[in-house]
Amino acid sequence: MTCREFAEFIIDYLSGDLAADVRGPFERHLSRCPSCHAYLAQYRSTVAAGKDAFAEPDGALPADVPEDLIQAILASRRK
């Protein structure tokens, strides 16, 4: 397996959908190629960072909604 092929299978590997006949070559390449090993780690970190990018700090609830927006929403229903 080449690095190019390895890169294309990363998404399936991380989602647990890698085909059985691909898993062996994928894992062998991962064990032998330091660059792809590092690339997979960076890809994982990227996914985690993306998912965390919009999280409220310390799990806080979203900020209060402006009261004028609340009233506008309620008024629009009455129209």
Next chain:
Amino acid sequence: MDDAALVDRLRTGDEAAYEALVRTYSGRLLAVTRRMLGSEEDARDVVQEAFISAFRHLDGFEGGARLSTWLHRIAVNAALMKLRTRKRRPEESIEPLLPVFRDDGHHAEQFQSWNESAETAVSRGETQAIVRRCIERLPESYRTVLLLRDIEQLDTEETAAMLAITANAVKIRLHRARQALRTLLDPHFRGVRA
């Protein structure tokens, strides 16, 4: 009050129930539209449109799903519609942000692991700001898939239906978006030291 009871009251036109619905869920929906649209004005407009749509389509709410999930989907769809109406520049190619390979299939670049930001002086808030700015730089069709799948946590089939593309197209775009985001994040995380 549970979802079923609230919806029953909404269907009878109970004004207090409508106000309870808006006050309970508008914060979460505003957070969704802010993430997808970036503009506070557009985010507020879309939240209003989402509630109007929800009010009109209460019959479409099936008890099997949670009310919060149903409203979330309505808000995401409304945000997508807003994105489609925006004037857009021609979308830039994502190719320059994808990994480069030599003719023999090996990486043209040698990668080294990033240091975890938790071990550095970079705060979580600073990291989040960096990542959001990089997500904003992605070509729109790829940024949208990344937002829907990784941020809004929609599954592949839901994302495909919303975007009117195939599930395989969603998977390919998500992978390209993640690879491109990695490229954009690399200069920020590569040199970070504990």
